[in-house]
Amino acid sequence: MTLFRQFIVRALLGDRSRSAVTVVGMTLGVAVVVAIRLANTGSIRGFATALDVVAGQTSLEIVGSGVGVPETQLADLAWLRDYGRVSPVIDRTARVRAPDGTETAVRVLGVDVLRDRPFREYRLLRFTQEGRDLRPQEFLELMLDTSAVVLTEQFGKRHGIDLDTPVELIIGDRVHDAVVRGLLLDEGPARVVDGQLALLDIAAAQLLFDRLGWLDRVELQLFDADAVDPAVRSTRIDEAERAIAARLPEGLRVQRPAQRGRQVEQMLAAFHFNLTALSYIALVVGLFLVYNTVAVSVISRRSEIGTLRALGATRRLVRGLFLGEAAVLALVGAGLGLPVGWLLAWAAVGLTSTTVNTLYIATAATVPPLGAGDLVLACAVAVPLALAAAAIPANEAARMTPVAAVRDADRFAQLGRLPRRAAWLSLLLFGSGAWLARQDAVGGLPIFGLGAALAVVFGAAALVPVLLDLVRRLGRVPMGRWLRVEGLLAHANLSAAVSRLAVSVAALVVSLAMLTAIAIMVGSFRETVTYWVGQTLQADLFVATADRAPVGPPVTISAEAERLLASHPDVVALDGFRNVDLTYGPDSDLIILGAGDFEVLMEHGGLLFKNPADGRAAMRRAVAADAVVVSESFALKHDVAVDDQIDLDSPQGTRQFRVTAVYYDYSSDRGLVVMDHATFARYYGAQRPSGLSLYLEPGVDPEVVRDELLDVVGREHQLFIRTNGALRAEVLRIFDATFAITYALEAIAIVVAILGVATTLLTLILERRQELGMLRLVGAARGQIRRMVVIEAAMLGVLSQGVGLVVGVVLSLILIYVINVQSFGWTIQYHLPLGFLAQSTLLIAVTTALAGLYPARVATRATVGDSR
């Protein structure tokens, strides 16, 4: 232990800058991994806990196919009472405009309090203050009027709302005057959604949300739901679930409330998986740095190792000392990485929640607090990987013979067979990458695809010593011609240190390759989306409600608003888009079933077809038939082709529909099935549209019409009306926001990598003080020395970027054609963002050159008398 303290800890403390960079690298690596994990679980757990607590004592729920449960069916389900208490529920979102002028999205539960109270404990502030509980009838009477709304204590405090305060409830486009009749205590469901909960009577909710005759679900609390033993309870619920499933009519399903959470989880799995994979890149860079640090400390202290060995230290001891160094670095990095990661997670949640369709509108995604589990995870990830990375230099140290070490014979390890071995390794990795890229997805996740990407990344890393060796052999003449004596000296210095530089350059190469690949993928994706938007957004104006509910029931546009819009003289055609969530296939994947007016779509265009080429004819075949067109991601995920029959659940039971076309869609990776609105109405009943497309008289200014329409719908209807151009811009804005986190992660990796290069250079300089002093002695000017070091740094930068570009292109191919297709099912047209790549190359050269400035300054101060 004493030896470890003196030999390793003292050295780490002594060489502060290198240790610091390594620790920063590890910290950032761990932090990014932790952050992404926290952000992912945070968003899912936020949803799941909200679900749990809002589900309350609910054991099971009856749900319909997409559009909900028709009341007429419920009337026949009186037998459900044999199993337990039954409560019908309307579960929607709306916005509350408080007297303070703020508008807040809230989760709205429409319930029959007489039935619902045993499900969710509701207690009202006023009555609790009076020291009594509210009787069910009193509670009901508070809510009977359609203007009555019950909000939460927390919400009330935040917005200055008290009993009998008038508020506005904005539902879809309609503004509804309401009066606060009660405030729920800050507990149970009211607490979990951060107080953003509104309670309505079920009758009022049906009326206000346009759901007369329909329920969103029917909850069931089994009579023996309070069995003390959770296992017993679970078995009973299972039994009841089976029995009920067997008795339910077609079109209805029974499930546990958690099922909804699982569906959302499934829906986000691909997104989260890819984000997680990306986060590990930062960790990989951190590991390169650990390797680098340990390698440097092994090499720079050969003589000391030799002395130790001569004094009787065993190989094991030596190996242990250096592995210990790696472990210390990893532990410090993990320890610091946790809190940093927690902070990063907040930023990531902010970014992803605006991109993952705002998850669930009133469910504030929060970052869970750090637990012991996170510490264990951070250490479990960081320490073994760091030890693995350090194993190579540590072994090298252990293998050293005392004589060779003490003699300090080959301080810069001879390259020997290293380049050749690295070349073989690289080839092997590239080969396996090629094989992996051809494998299918596993459970909807691109496991092999990522394996391929990883193989390419390590292949590129292995290629670095080979390339450095090539530069050593071939670079001397051009460097001398172009940069004269400083170039020659720089080349000589780098050539001598190939084995040392290989690792830090490899780290930079990996980061840059990833950046290049991501830039190409995002750029291609953006081009594709831009083209798609241009082809499919044909209408002149688009009308939507301010709220969007990406999961769950859609927010709809009222008939009055539609009528007002249609009556404008310049509006020649109007198409409403209806959509519902539907579960599909054996895994009950959440898909979107949409409906539009195919006649209008055929006339004005609006879908971009993949197959068959004549999409218009295909759509015509789908009119007045049990037929649909499906999105590319649906076709790919569910292995569906044109002319296949697919089974869709409907309120009338499962029905077969023929697929007449596959079209491109980038609006959702959930998979879309679209049918003509007449077909939809036949199977799913009348439903208000969630969006409208307006086609105008040729020649009129859409901006002018838009303003006129906004005047017409006035204050009674809260609608967003966007012109074609504005919507395109909006689509791209959302697109860019989605990928902001990707760039942020990459930037972190690159910063770490450049720091790595700078410290490696610095170490080299420190080791070469004698030589540098000698150079000064033989007449080298300070400027020349500085230039020499900066050239070294820039050379490394340019080299890294060169390799990074090539490997990045390969990686981007894997990202676009393997990982993207497997996780999202999108066709992305390949596009090289040349401008961006050129800029980044220049930027990297300049940045690495700048990173060389500090080592250069150290170098200029070197004199002959310096000792290491």
Next chain:
Amino acid sequence: MSARWVVGAIALATATVMVAQEPAAVPSEGWRQVEAGYPLRFPRDHGSHSDYRIEWWYYTGNLSSDDGRRFGYQVTFFRIGVDPAPANPSRWAVRDLFMAHLAVTDIETGRLLTAERLARAGVGWSGASVGTLEVWNGDWRADLDGESHRVRAIDGMFGVDLHLEPGKGPSAHGRDGISRKGSEPGNASYYYSMTRMPTSGRLVVDGEEIEVRGASWMDHEFGTTFLEEGQVGWDWFSLQLDDGTDIMLYQLRRDDGDRDPNSAGTWVEPTGASTGLEADELVLVPGRRWLSPSSGAVYPVEWRVELPSRDTHLDVVAAVDAQELDTDASTGVTYWEGAVTVTGQVADRAVTGRGYLEMTGYAGRPMSEMFR
């Protein structure tokens, strides 16, 4: 008028709500008032009268098993109008509230089992049909089987499933079935009883099914406004004597301690022929009192009933003292309703009998607040 303070409380609650929201509204607005000239006909009038605001179907009885165990039971269905024509077309809009009380007294052990329900009609899981007897609240229901009534109300581990024969048939109370409750002409109800219905079926007590026989009493009453200011509660008796006579009696109590002049009764002969009893024909003297440990109310659980015009003197004693119902989950009203035994004399003949007694207005807030 087998009372049902319960209803009073409900009427109060709905009245306050309406007043709170629309100051101009009166609880009776939109509902029909009781007026003379409506002849009761059956089975039509066993059914619901949805034009009127308040309606109840009330079954009580004394039953015994083959091995001699004695039980009392009570099953009540209430329909309380909230809004005769809700503007909201939703099926869940509340036109009426449906409530139900169930009580079984195990006389041997002195135990009272109670349950209550409160629901809206919704998709028809509670309701009352017009034109025939069919009233239900969840799976509790009363309906016709030919001329017999079936009453089923089981709440988990206890309840009743009974078959009630018509017996003497319906007897209308008051004048032409109109029972006056106040000085205003509209403050009245249509009220008839089936005073002695031979009953058979089963009781469920602690999950155990028990075959029982005995006699039930059915009340059906409907109207829109009942009581007036100053009427604080009532005492109601349904007595079935072993000579075949059935007697219904009630007195309204005033806040000044006096008996309200609108107290009355009905004498039903073994043949079914009935005669009204005016307020001055009945004397009800409270005897021993019982203090409810849960509500703190003090109820007279023994009564001396004097009907001088009929030369009748009866001692009415609670079969079990503790027969108080606390209906917090449905109506929030606390009242005493229970099986009683009767001994006494009718014109020098010794008689015994069974019956039910209801006492309201002894606990909770002053009932005078209810009716403005």
